[in-house]
Amino acid sequence: MTTLIQYLQYLVNGITLGSIYALIALGYTMVYGILKFINFAHGDILMVGAYTGLLTYTALLGESTNPVWMLTAFFIAMLVSMAFCAALGMFIERVAYKPLRNASRLAPLLSAIGVSFILSNGAAWIFGAQSRRFPYPFDNTPIVIAGLSITPHQILTVTVSVIMMVVLTLFVNKSRMGKAMRATSIDQATSELMGIDVNKIISMTFAIGSALAAVGGILSSFDFRVYASMGTMTGLKAFVAAVIGGIGNIQGAMLGGLILGVLESIGAPLLGIPSALRDTIAFAALIIILLVKPDGILGKNEREKV
């Protein structure tokens, strides 16, 4: 009985972790869907998001300990961070990727790795090498329900992620701009002839992806603290999540994120792996999915004449 509850606990923790992966994976998958290019600087955007959020939050909060203002300040900081990262994402695209759009496919990839180094080393230079704690904007005492302990932080993470994903899904499926985005991901050149401003769509894609990464960065920094290279591992795992779900597929990124989070959380105790090695689970999952179903779980299966 206790083990069942333990595993349910791992499941809850996994879903929390997974929804953060999902938020970040969306940025990889959306950019890939349109440009067929892996934005390796995406992980570092989440680091920038976490720093922006932390700095804005501490600046807004000052000496205040008013719980309502703490929460308000946190959400304002999150919005500021989203806006900043959206602008940063568009700027990076314009400066580092757009000039290389007609170059070989390797060129923007290398450029992305360069941007990644600039961001993480820039942050280390500005903020120093030691990590900072992101204080909880609320009392994080766990709520215990039937032996399961759920922290307010977990509730916040899952709620915010779900809201973001629902809004994104509605935007992509229902709005005209979302339709233009989907059309562009199917065929860029033809879409331009249909009167779609492809450059604007690409900019928007980077803006949305980066804003989601900012949220992911802030939500993950409660557990993992804020430091210059925090984006590397989390970014890589989110990328794995995107591949598992089927890169280029928005629902796939959400599903892949959740699956990866749960696998990591449950896998270590289930397989008896020391928790220091739990990062290997993500990459083992990547290798397995690439061997078994390289298109990912929800990957596009080519519609063909039967």
Place this chain on the structure above:
Amino acid sequence: MRILETESVSRVFGGVVAVNKVDFHVEQGLVNGLIGPNGAGKTTLFNQITGMDHPTSGRIIFDGKDITRLPAWKISRLGIARTFQNIRLYNDLTVIENVMMGLHFKVGSDPFKGRFVQAVKSYFNAGKENRELYSKALEWLEFFELAPLKDEFARNLPYGNQRELEIARAMASEPKVLFLDEPAAGMNPSETAHLMYIISRIRELGVTVVLIEHDMKLVMNVCDNITVLSFGQKIAEGTPDEIKSDPLVIEAYLGREEE
């Protein structure tokens, strides 16, 4: 009336002058032919006009506006639609979805600059809007006699139908001028005959057509006027009868007789 004019347009690729100071004009409401031997620069000129590429020098005036340096998507919004020598459809969408794409971003509409309230309204009316688009798209398919194929994937259509679908999609965006780049290429005679019929019906709708074509029977039958390019230069323009008997045109196509 001239709806579109190029003024001394040139396009140089390295040392090759693909289009050399061409003054081409398109008469409103008519079928304007653009012919010439292979490599004459016809498609290059099309690309300059539709914004796929931009001229090295010269100006392009459409409907009183200078469109020389505008990007393709803006030109498309102004009312110029085109088809390609090598067909460009959304292969993994169905026939009717392809036409709906043409309708979606049709001339004059802007999914980005729409008034906010309208955008929100259209968001909540997405279902209704989709049904309207669907029935509008179906009308276009009926016009092109493609309605029975509406749920097929575009990639699975026979070649001739793919060409017609590309034209249907272009027409759905309600263009002022329709550019057709070798629409009859690879068609069998009965498909070509049907194409001829389609072009004449498009003309009846009041849409100006510009046609690049090698099938002389088609050109001579449907075109009201013809411009001839050879080695990037305009060598003749006039009615089909004038072109048929123009010695320069005959020379360009058949070569000079040895003295």
